[in-house]
Amino acid sequence: KAGVTQTPRYLIKTRGQQVTLSCSPISGHRSVSWYQQTPGQGLQFLFEYFSETQRNKGNFPGRFSGRQFSNSRSEMNVSTLELGDSALYLCASSIGSSNQPQHFGDGTRLSIL
Amino acid sequence: GNSVTQMEGPVTLSEEAFLTINCTYTATGYPSLFWYVQYPGEGLQLLLKATKADDKGSNKGFEATYRKETTSFHLEKGSVQVSDSAVYFCALRRGLTGGGNKLTFGTGTQLKVEL
Numbered sequence: 001k002a003g004v005t006q007t008p009r010y011l012i013k014t015r016g017q018q019v020t021l022s023c024s025p026i027s028g029h030r031s032v033s034w035y036q037q038t039p040g041q042g043l044q045f046l047f048e049y050f051s052e053t054q055r056n057k058g059n060f061p062g063r064f065s066g067r068q069f070s071n072s073r074s075e076m077n078v079s080t081l082e083l084g085d086s087a088l089y090l091c092a093s094s095i096g097s098s099n100q101p102q103h104f105g106d107g108t109r110l111s112i113l
Numbered sequence: 114g115n116s117v118t119q120m121e122g123p124v125t126l127s128e129e130a131f132l133t134i135n136c137t138y139t140a141t142g143y144p145s146l147f148w149y150v151q152y153p154g155e156g157l158q159l160l161l162k163a164t165k166a167d168d169k170g171s172n173k174g175f176e177a178t179y180r181k182e183t184t185s186f187h188l189e190k191g192s193v194q195v196s197d198s199a200v201y202f203c204a205l206r207r208g209l210t211g212g213g214n215k216l217t218f219g220t221g222t223q224l225k226v227e228l
Binding site: 004006031033035042043045048050055056058090092094096101102103104105106107 | 147149154155156157158159162202213214215216217218219220221
């Protein structure tokens with residue numbers, strides 16, 4: 001069974017640009033969550049999508065947005081990039097119920113120049 | 114709000130030593146508790162979980178017991194190996210009522226095991 005796939009693995013952008021990251025969950029998983037990992041702030045929850053609807057949202061500015069498609073694949077978008085957006089962005093999927101564990105992808109490393 | 118506190122790292126041990134990484138939490142209701150491990154350049158892997166008080170999660174020689182009275186979920190292993198070197202994260206998820214899948218993580222504890 002294939003794991004959670006995140007693309008691209010590495011990305012370099014400049015300030016002011018926008019970026020889109022992609023996450024393909026494990027087959028059959030309907031919940032996709034996104035996290036930002038930085039040395040200073042650690043792992044922080046961005047948002048969760050379930051059946052194409054945002055179910056939970058963290059404390060990030062509106063520049064961070066996401067969506068989920070009918071096949072459960074998800075994308076997150078960051079507009080007007082800032083230096084502080086440099087981070088490892090992790091996607092996690094689960095079947096959907098709160099009783100099931102989440103499985104993480106290897107992340108997208110975003111660097112802002 | 115919910116929070117998780119982990120002991121600061123790095124923790125450096127010799128191979129075959131006993132490992133304890135402390136984790137305490139603050140949460141309302143009955144959260145589920147998890148330990149995740151992250152190897153360099155990779156995402157997080159679920160190591161073990163416990164969903165109710167007194168549950169013991171175990172995997173690959175690691176164990177942790179959900180202690181509601183002390184709000185703790187300490188990770189232990191009787192004999193560590195060099196291959197256990199990684200960063201370990203304690204995390205909680207709110208209980209079933211209105212929970213969703215949001216995980217709240219501790220800051221992570223880096224473990225280095227030397228020969």
